[in-house]
Amino acid sequence: xxxLKDIQRQIKSVSNTQKTTRAMKLVSTAKLRRAExxxxxxxxxxDKMNQVIAEIAGRIKCNKVxxxxxxxxxxxxxxxxxxxxxxxxxxxxxxxxxxxxxxxVKKLLAEYKEQNVKVRLRGIGKKGIEFFKYNEVELFDSxxxxxxxxxxxxxxxxxxxSIEEFKDGKIDALHMVYNGYKNMITxxxxxxxxxxxxxxQFECNEEPKSILEVEAQDEEHMLDSLVSRYVEYAMYxxxxxxxxxxxxxxxxxxxxxxxxxxxxxxxxxxxxxKARQAAITTELxxxxxxxxxxx
Amino acid sequence: MSNVKLEILTPNGEIxxxxxxxxxxxxxxxxxxxxxxxxxxSTLLEAGVIDIEKEDKSVESILINWGVVQVxxxxxxxxxxxxxxxxxENESEVATALENAKDLIESIKDNNPAxxxxxxxxxxxxxxxx
Numbered sequence: 001x002x003x004l005k006d007i008q009r010q011i012k013s014v015s016n017t018q019k020t021t022r023a024m025k026l027v028s029t030a031k032l033r034r035a036e037x038x039x040x041x042x043x044x045x046x047d048k049m050n051q052v053i054a055e056i057a058g059r060i061k062c063n064k065v066x067x068x069x070x071x072x073x074x075x076x077x078x079x080x081x082x083x084x085x086x087x088x089x090x091x092x093x094x095x096x097x098x099x100x101x102x103x104x105v106k107k108l109l110a111e112y113k114e115q116n117v118k119v120r121l122r123g124i125g126k127k128g129i130e131f132f133k134y135n136e137v138e139l140f141d142s143x144x145x146x147x148x149x150x151x152x153x154x155x156x157x158x159x160x161x162s163i164e165e166f167k168d169g170k171i172d173a174l175h176m177v178y179n180g181y182k183n184m185i186t187x188x189x190x191x192x193x194x195x196x197x198x199x200x201q202f203e204c205n206e207e208p209k210s211i212l213e214v215e216a217q218d219e220e221h222m223l224d225s226l227v228s229r230y231v232e233y234a235m236y237x238x239x240x241x242x243x244x245x246x247x248x249x250x251x252x253x254x255x256x257x258x259x260x261x262x263x264x265x266x267x268x269x270x271x272x273x274k275a276r277q278a279a280i281t282t283e284l285x286x287x288x289x290x291x292x293x294x295x
Numbered sequence: 296m297s298n299v300k301l302e303i304l305t306p307n308g309e310i311x312x313x314x315x316x317x318x319x320x321x322x323x324x325x326x327x328x329x330x331x332x333x334x335x336x337s338t339l340l341e342a343g344v345i346d347i348e349k350e351d352k353s354v355e356s357i358l359i360n361w362g363v364v365q366v367x368x369x370x371x372x373x374x375x376x377x378x379x380x381x382x383x384e385n386e387s388e389v390a391t392a393l394e395n396a397k398d399l400i401e402s403i404k405d406n407n408p409a410x411x412x413x414x415x416x417x418x419x420x421x422x423x424x425x
Contacts, residue, residue, distance in 0.1 A: 041308040048304055049374055052365055056337065222323075222339050226363055229376070233306070 004279065007272040011265055018261035024093065025254035032184075032247035039181055039244040046237045053230050056223070057197040070220065071167060072227045073197050079172035081118045083140075083162045084108055087178035087238055088128030089246040090148040095253035097187060097246055098127040101179050104191050108175060109137075120171070122162065124239070147246075150239035159235040163228050166195050176234065181244035185252060188245075194234050197227070297331040300370035301347065303357060305378045310357060311347065318371060319346040320364055321413075335367040342403050344416045345373065356381045356420035358396045358413060360403050377402070381420045393421045 060073045086105045088098045105121070105128070112119045120140035123129045125147035132139055141161075146154055165171045174195040182188040298314040319328045321343025340362035347355045362375035379396040383389035396417045 042306050044309065045304045045306045045374065048302075048372060052337070052363065052372070052374065055365075222337075225339060229361070229363070236306075 004272065004275050007268060007275060011268045011272065014261050014264050014268065018258055018265070021254045021257040021261060025251055025258060028247045028251040028254060032244065032251055035240065035244040035247050036181065039240050042237055042240055046233065049230055049233055053197055053226070056226075070223045070227075071169065072195055072223065076172045076196055079115075079117050081120065081171045082112060082173040082175065083120050083122060083165075083171050084175045084177060085122045085159070085162065085235070086124065086128055087147055087176070087242045088123070088125035088131075089242070090126040090145060092127060093253060094246055094250035095256075097179055097249035097253075098125075098131075100187070100189055101177055102128055102131050104177050104189055108177065108191065122158075124158070125242075147239060147242060150236065150243060152236050155236045155239055156232045159232055160228075163195070163231050167224070174231070176238050178238040178242045179245045179249075180238070180241040181248060184248055187249055190238070190241075192234070192238075194231055195227075197230075298350065299329060299331045299333075301373070302370065303345070303373045303375060303378065305375050310375075310378050310380055311355075314350060316348045316350060316352070318348070320373070321345065321359070322364075329366055329371055332368050333366050333371075335365075337363070337365045339363055340373070340375070342400075342413065344413050344420075354420070354423070356417055358399055358417055360399060381417050381424065383424065389421050389424050393417065 057073050060070070084105060086101055088101050092098065109119055109121075121132065121137065123132065123139050123142040124144075126144045129139060129142045129144060141158075143154070143158055146158065162171065162174050166174055173193060176190070176192045176194050178190055180188045180190050298316060299318060301311060301313065301315045301318055302309070303311040317328055317330050319326060321340050323339045323341050326343070340359060342360045343358075345357045345359060347357070349355060357378055357380045359373075359375040360377040362373055362378075364374075365372045377399055379392060379399050381389065381392050381396060383392050397414070400414055
């Protein structure tokens with residue numbers, strides 16, 4: 001049976017850990033509320049933006065708008081180089097949050113490898129970057145303190161090079177992988193193909209209620225500018241969505257950790273009491289047998 | 296005459312959602328007005344002022360820095376990046392809105408003549424409110 005002192009030390013250490021995890025949970029709850037608010041407000045805008053883009057893509061695909069040949073909206077067969085942007089947290093202790101994203105990226109990497117496509121990984125978030133560095137997977141580009149504090153300007157300048165290179169034909173697709181916020185207890189993994197804009201779901205035979213009319217001379221310019229904004233916003237939105245998800249994941253992980261610590265302290269206490277009882281009993285027996293032998 | 300359904304969305308949420316008699320938008324090619332049953336079009340907006348004529352004939356002005364608009368027969372959806380509505384219950388609220396609008400104009404950092412006129416227009420709109 002373990003020494004009394006040892007058990008006492010263990011109890012103390014576990015309850016200290018419990019204090020830390022509880023504090024972390026509280027911090028995450030507070031941060032989550034703010035992040036969630038931001039993500040919710042942006043979701044409406046992001047959804048509408050997607051809708052507008054999808055509609056334009058659909059119309060271009062169905063040739064409702066004649067003569068538009070924009071790379072961002074055309075289907076590219078046999079891609080040669082693709083960009084994958086992933087967003088993970090800067091910190092750990094949030095359950096499977098980061099590893100889920102990493103797994104999705106790895107799956108995508110394997111798929112492209114089969115097709116002999118060159119993949120350039122662009123990472124945001126320390127955890128993901130560390131993982132790929134450790135596994136000796138080359139990262140094309142990485143930023144490490146953007147995911148904990150999303151900033152529109154920095155996210156724009158990060159994604160801008162991908163947009164430009166796509167337009168110049170240096171890359172043939174752009175994917176974004178991130179873990180998004182669904183509700184307080186669930187996160188949702190998003191693997192989005194941002195460029196070229198996917199028009200597959202758009203039904204051509206459906207008679208459109210309206211026709212897209214863009215001024216002929218500036219349609220190229222309009223689409224270009226619109227697509228840039230769309231991708232920039234998609235990037236920024238994935239960052240804020242990811243922050244909200246990170247906090248909810250951490251809150252959950254820390255809640256479980258606190259509960260586990262509580263259970264552990266309980267069982268250690270039982271063990272401690274048993275050991276104490278045993279020690280007392282042994283002592284008593286020793287005294288009694290000592291007295292017996294003196295008779 | 297029927298009304299236009301108008302939605303103006305910013306990354307920070309909705310700034311206007313409701314019906315209007317007409318809406319004037321600062322298009323890239325110049326300002327244009329939209330009434331109900333306007334034929335559909337999509338175009339970009341540049342920095343400027345959106346004027347919304349409401350059902351009670353009052354005009355609300357919203358300053359924007361960039362946007363895209365989708366008009367169809369039923370509704371008008373405006374997606375903007377930054378926007379400040381010149382509105383408020385009392386003088387101080389209007390003054391704050393005006394202050395925010397001026398900050399937004401500052402941040403545009405563009406020597407576009409449209410922006411110079413935008414400053415004048417929001418001030419006028421604020422005065423009309425008081």
